[in-house]
Amino acid sequence: METVVVVRYSEIGLKGKNREWFEKKLIDNILKIVKPAAVNKRYGRIIVRIGRNNADLILERLHYVFGIQNYSLGVSVGHDLEELKQVVLDLAKKHVNEGLKTFKINAQRGYKDFPMTSLEINREFGAYVLQAFPHLKVDVHNPEFEIGIDVREKEIFVFSGKIQSSGGLPVGVSGRALLLLSGGIDSPVAGWYAMRRGLELQTVTFLSPPLTTEKSEEKVLSVGKVLSKYLPNGLRMWIVPLTEVQTYIKENAPDEYSLILQRRSMMRIASMIARRVKAKAVITGENLGQVASQTIENMAAIEEASSLIVLRPLVGFDKVEITNKAKEIGTFEISIKPYIDSCVAFAPKHPATRSNINELREIEAKLGKLHELEFEAFKSRKSYRIVSEE
Structure with a gap:
């Protein structure tokens, strides 16, 4: 027996x-x-x-x-x-x-x-x-x-x-993707659903030192420890300092478009990392209509900056559903810790809810140093490998 x-x-x-x-x-x-x-x-x-x-x-x-x-x-x-x-x-x-x-x-x-x-x-x-x-x-x-x-x-x-159990497909059968992991509730849940569909994850987080502190980084790494439990080979996490890019946009672009422009920069940098690690998609925690940057027009404008397909596992979820899943998988209590992320640090007072891609391109064309600063941020990235200890 x-x-x-x-x-x-x-x-x-x-x-x-x-x-x-x-x-x-x-x-x-x-x-x-x-x-x-x-x-x-x-x-x-x-x-x-x-x-x-x-x-x-x-x-x-x-x-x-x-x-x-x-x-x-x-x-x-x-x-x-x-x-x-x-x-x-x-x-x-x-x-x-x-x-x-x-x-x-x-x-x-x-x-x-x-x-x-x-x-x-x-x-x-x-x-x-x-x-x-x-x-x-x-x-x-x-x-x-x-x-x-x-x-x-x-x-x-x-x-x-x-x-x-959770069903779905074994991690790895659908390839690799890069998760834009913020300090909020949504993105870890998006990562969980992506893994459930067989995607192996790596993550990228944008921080804005000194406005975001070491506590903000520790918070994201703690979320990574939770997600790593589902990954057979552990989790590779990337941390990118975005302060100079955000400051340049804030000082040289219309304020109502600054958040969308920052997100477009994030997409371009994420695409650089994704290509480097052979990821085939970028994943976000965006949820249609939840905040100003997540109208369908703004989501389209942000996605246009990516050279890879953008997956949004939570696009049809409401906040209650997302919060319940975050509690279930163990990320909620970490996500609500009061350490700001890069988007909060440079948020405009009145963000545009319906941006125009052509107009954004025209603005970016006038920001002569933008792509140079994005590449510098890419080169300044840090890497962590998280393996579950449990």
Whole structure:
């Protein structure tokens, strides 16, 4: 008998001829995030063999592996009916001691040479449980607990309960993207949703020293530590000093357009970094209509400065939904710490809500030093590599 975790996926199962590649990527990610553990593939299932490792720690770490729909802690036994019976009764006893009163046996027979059909397993082992615990009742529609019996060629998996995970696709199958990570609530959540769609992330943060302090940088790095838990190879973070670019724009451009011009500069610098690290997209936490810079006209004007596709995972979310997700993934309490980011430091009093791309280009054409200052900011970038310690 061996302690195992039965891991299930959903979307990967629809990948047809590419399914094996997605499964391999998921297994690789499990091995890197859940370590130490041994992992095997069974058709439609991935088995994590715990051995003497800490089961609670492995169950917690599996939560950070995108591509997993749900998983169950259980045991592996041989094709020995007496041993199987004892395992099922022990599991039922655990739930009886928790005060549960209705149950169901749910058997699957993947190995067709096993001498009992799935229906026969359900009936026989349900009878075993009822004989041992006469006060229990069978409820096949809405049981308080369910014991799964999964018969495979070389072993049988027995488990109870399913821990829901985040689903999606394994990180890395969709390529690499660069997340514009600010000190606010939205961008970490945008990064989470991007990773859920299989994107490996790096981040870039623009700061404005001395208006933004070391605390602002520490805040962003703390968010990075949270996001790094979902990344099998850790998180590369870039910090770019933008003060000279922002000051130049503030002093030489119309104030109502200064924020949009700053964002366009950020996009150009982010595109430089993205090309350097072979990222194929830029991700932002923009949400349509949330603030003045996030009208559709301003978003189009900002995106036009990027040489890469701009992804906005949160474009249709409202603030309540974003905040709830930030609390769920553990970034909210960090994001609300009162250390300003670069946009706040140079925010105009009355920002334009509907900018014109041609007009912005004309303004930029008159800012002779702008691209030079952007390149200097790019060259002054700092890099951190964050690896989850958990």
